[in-house]
Structure formats: structure tokens, C-alpha cells
Amino acid sequence: MKIAIIGAGMTGSLCAHQANAQGHQVVLFEKSRGRGGRCTHKRLSWGSVDMGAPVVPATDADFNHQMQLWCDQGLAQSWPAKPLTWDANGFKADRDVPQYVFVPAMNQVCKSLTQGIQLHTGVRVSHLQPLDSGWLLWDDDHNKYGVFDAVVCTAPWPQTHALLHDNAPGMFVGEQQWQACWALALAFDAPLSLPGPLVRAKHPVLQCLVNNSDKPGRDGDGNVWTLYFNHEFSQQHVDLDEGGLIRAGLEALTDICQQPVPSVLHHYRHLWRLARPLSTEQPPGILVSQQQRLIAAGDWSLGASVQSAWQAAKQVTSSLQSMAVETVP
Ligand SMILES: Cc1cc2nc3c(=O)[nH]c(=O)nc-3n(C[C@H](O)[C@H](O)[C@H](O)COP(=O)(O)OP(=O)(O)OC[C@H]3O[C@@H](n4cnc5c(N)ncnc54)[C@H](O)[C@@H]3O)c2cc1C
Structure with a gap:
């Protein structure tokens, strides 16, 4: 399958690495200049400091x-x-x-996992357009990318909700503050x-x-x-x-x-x-629309940590595997 992955933090980088290893064609989109998301650091004239997960x-x-x-x-x-x-x-x-x-x-593992994978940095995906043949992605500058067989969004829940809700309202139950x-x-x-x-x-x-x-x-x-x-x-x-x-x-x-x-x-x-x-007592799990081939996942799916991002990415990989099996005639 040709898969678009939105977000090059821990979840997106892991998903991209694993999907690539399974033989899928992966394209990664990241709105920031670099990889790592909330596992990030800042290089300053007086030193390099971790500013996200310490x-x-x-x-x-x-x-x-x-x-x-x-x-x-x-x-x-x-x-x-x-x-x-x-x-x-x-x-x-x-x-x-x-x-x-x-x-x-702290962003080192994301850098390493995404080596050799097609990556668009500085590209904020602004909306998804469904076509008969798959998904077209649009960015803030009205550039389009695709067509993709499946899309995985790994942005924080509020951003994921804003991006995917109109396409797949049934995927989202409840709110996450x-x-x-x-x-x-x-x-x-x-x-x-x-x-x-x-x-x-x-x-x-x-x-x-x-x-x-x-x-x-x-x-x-x-x-x-x-x-x-x-x-x-x-x-x-x-x-x-x-x-x-x-x-x-x-x-x-x-x-x-x-x-x-x-x-x-x-x-x-x-x-x-x-x-x-705000609360990780009842995380929603990864959100999957098998029929539309859309997945939303992140640390928030299963908690609020690097560990939960890793666990979510593993579940995304299994879902992509079953989507790929379904596409085989
Ligand atoms: C201050 C702070 C302290 C923390 N402390 C710890 C800790 O001590 N231990 C721990 O385990 N965890 C900690 N965490 C949590 C940890 O950083 C996260 O759980 C983990 O990094 C989440 O990874 P992720 O890939 O799911 O999400 P993110 O890292 O948020 O990655 C999502 C990526 O999607 C990109 N994106 C969003 N929208 C779009 C779009 N429309 N188009 C393109 N790209 C988009 C974002 O730029 C981002 O890079 C901390 C987080 C913060 C902020």
C-alpha cells in the first residue's frame, strides 16, 4: 500500500519505520522543521537542551x-x-x-527510524480529500500529495480531531482535553x-x-x-x-x-x-476506520508517554497489516 503518515514524532516515526519494513511505500509529513515532535531538543549557542520529554x-x-x-x-x-x-x-x-x-x-531515535523514508518537513497537512482511488492530502500552501491507499495521523488528539473529524466522524467518541x-x-x-x-x-x-x-x-x-x-x-x-x-x-x-x-x-x-x-485514566485506544483506511493514533491512544507512543505504533502496524491483507484480491 502507499501510506501517508502525518507527524514525525515517536508514534509517526515508529509507524513509518515499521510500515516501510513491511514493504509499504511510506510518505511522512511533519509540520515542524525537524523530527521528534514532543521528544525534542533545542540547539543553542550556549548548548543543546532537551525541551520536551526529558x-x-x-x-x-x-x-x-x-x-x-x-x-x-x-x-x-x-x-x-x-x-x-x-x-x-x-x-x-x-x-x-x-x-x-x-x-x-531526545529526537535521535526518530531521526534514525525515519532514515531513508520520504519525508516532507515544514508541511502542515490541512485537509484530506477522499477520492475513489484513495486519499489526497492538501497542505497550508494548497499543495496536494497522493493518492494514498491509507492515512495514519499521529498528531496530538485535538489536532487529529480537527483534521479527520469531517472525513470520519464515527471514529471519534467523546472529547480529550x-x-x-x-x-x-x-x-x-x-x-x-x-x-x-x-x-x-x-x-x-x-x-x-x-x-x-x-x-x-x-x-x-x-x-x-x-x-x-x-x-x-x-x-x-x-x-x-x-x-x-x-x-x-x-x-x-x-x-x-x-x-x-x-x-x-x-x-x-x-x-x-x-x-x-488532561487525564489518561480512560485513553481511547487507536482509532481505526478499516473501510476508509484511516487510522488516528498517538501517545494519547494508550497513555501520555513515550512508552504509550511505542505501544500505539505497534497497534497501528497490526491494523495496517490487516488493511493490506484486505486489499489483496
Ligand atoms: C513538556 C513535556 C514533558 C514530557 N515528559 C515526558 C517524560 O518525562 N516521559 C515520557 O515518556 N513522556 C513525556 N512526555 C510525553 C512525550 O513527549 C510524548 O508522549 C511523545 O513524545 C508523543 O509522541 P507522539 O509521536 O505520539 O506525538 P508528538 O510528539 O506530538 O508528534 C506528533 C507530530 O505531529 C506533527 N503534526 C501535528 N499536526 C500536523 C499536521 N497537520 N501536519 C503535519 N504534522 C503535524 C507535530 O509537529 C509532531 O511532530 C512529555 C511531553 C512534554 C510536552
Whole structure:
């Protein structure tokens, strides 16, 4: 089959790789300039910093095995940092599960999986047109692509819903609310006084503090941190200016460290308007219209993590296999 895959994050890159390995002709569309989606990093004049998913916990045995295979291929490394939680009573050890990072940056596995696959970056698919022979894809600049036998959309649920709902209203049951997250990278002139490089915080402003320089395979002098602001704060402050965000981050950090923090040498911020689904208690699974040969899937299908993106991509691969079997006369 000729398959269009929308989105070159973890789910889309994995789907593209697996469909290509099954012998399908795959074309990948990505609205950003690069691959990785929410597993991304920013290369700055003062260093390279992960701004999306900071770490990949593997709670599922099969996914853990996959992570180890990627480690063997040099695409990932185990990160032995002991995660901590912080609340008003202080620091505690967090659940100890195997955890990894992709190296040298979080988008590395997406880059590797999509090598050799036809990829259009900087192309936002704006709508799909059904034809007797399959699907035509249109972008924001009124360019058309196709015809495709099947389309897989791996964008976050709200974007997927906007793109596919008119073509396949029956695929979507219910709503999924998503939350924003500010990520702020700070380079300090001295070490922060925190007891570990990975702290999940129950704080009204911050939800996670990560020492980027502590991760395996990164350059740096140990003083580059990414602060993840909690979803409520981020949602209420999407318009906050850079100075305001830095002030709020440093105040919260001082609160958590219980002492003044070192001076900031450099900073960079990114707002994830669609960071994660509000609740992952009842994820919808992957959405499939076998008859129309449309699939919608992402981390949101089964959770809200890199692990759930991997699991969703596996299910997409099986669905594509059964669609391909159906097309054989
Ligand atoms: C701040 C933050 C912290 C996180 N922390 C963790 C963590 O610690 N551990 C963990 O496991 N996970 C974490 N996650 C979640 C993790 O990043 C995601 O689960 C995973 O990256 C999702 O991959 P995906 O491919 O399903 O979606 P995405 O990465 O969102 O990929 C979808 C892609 O589709 C593209 N796209 C969207 N619409 C279109 C269109 N119309 N046309 C073309 N392209 C389009 C987007 O640009 C994007 O690249 C975090 C996420 C964020 C934002």
C-alpha cells in the first residue's frame, strides 16, 4: 500500500519505520522543521537542551526490552539518576523504574527510524480529500500529495480531531482535553543545591526539574537545567513574557532549594500548548476506520508517554497489516 503518515514524532516515526519494513511505500509529513515532535531538543549557542520529554521511563517489560535494543544500537542510554519527588515536606525517593534517554538528544531515535523514508518537513497537512482511488492530502500552501491507499495521523488528539473529524466522524467518541506546559532551560554559573538531577515537584508553579547536563551523552558543565512548569500554571500564563516566566521559575526554585539560586547565564523557553492529555485514566485506544483506511493514533491512544507512543505504533502496524491483507484480491 502507499501510506501517508502525518507527524514525525515517536508514534509517526515508529509507524513509518515499521510500515516501510513491511514493504509499504511510506510518505511522512511533519509540520515542524525537524523530527521528534514532543521528544525534542533545542540547539543553542550556549548548548543543546532537551525541551520536551526529558526522560523515558520503561514500566512495561516489552518496552524496556525495546529500549535496551536501542541502547545496543547506540541510540539510547540508561540514565542511572535516582528520581526524587519534592513536596512541602521535602525530598523523597520516587518510584525506581528503568529509565533512559536518547543520545545525543531526545529526537535521535526518530531521526534514525525515519532514515531513508520520504519525508516532507515544514508541511502542515490541512485537509484530506477522499477520492475513489484513495486519499489526497492538501497542505497550508494548497499543495496536494497522493493518492494514498491509507492515512495514519499521529498528531496530538485535538489536532487529529480537527483534521479527520469531517472525513470520519464515527471514529471519534467523546472529547480529550489537553494541557499546556512551559519548559524553561536555564544555564547557571554554579551548581544548584538540589539532592538529585531529576526532581518531580508538587509545587504550585513547577512540576519537574531536570539537570540536562547530567544525562548520558550530553555536553555541558553540569549547570544546565530544564524547568517544567505545572499544567495549571502554564495554562493560566500562556501569555507570560520571558522575564515574568524566569522570575516565576527562579522564585519556585528558591522555594524548593530553600536557598538563593546561582546567577542565570543563559535562558531559553518553549510553550507546549498541547503537552499532554488532561487525564489518561480512560485513553481511547487507536482509532481505526478499516473501510476508509484511516487510522488516528498517538501517545494519547494508550497513555501520555513515550512508552504509550511505542505501544500505539505497534497497534497501528497490526491494523495496517490487516488493511493490506484486505486489499489483496
Ligand atoms: C513538556 C513535556 C514533558 C514530557 N515528559 C515526558 C517524560 O518525562 N516521559 C515520557 O515518556 N513522556 C513525556 N512526555 C510525553 C512525550 O513527549 C510524548 O508522549 C511523545 O513524545 C508523543 O509522541 P507522539 O509521536 O505520539 O506525538 P508528538 O510528539 O506530538 O508528534 C506528533 C507530530 O505531529 C506533527 N503534526 C501535528 N499536526 C500536523 C499536521 N497537520 N501536519 C503535519 N504534522 C503535524 C507535530 O509537529 C509532531 O511532530 C512529555 C511531553 C512534554 C510536552
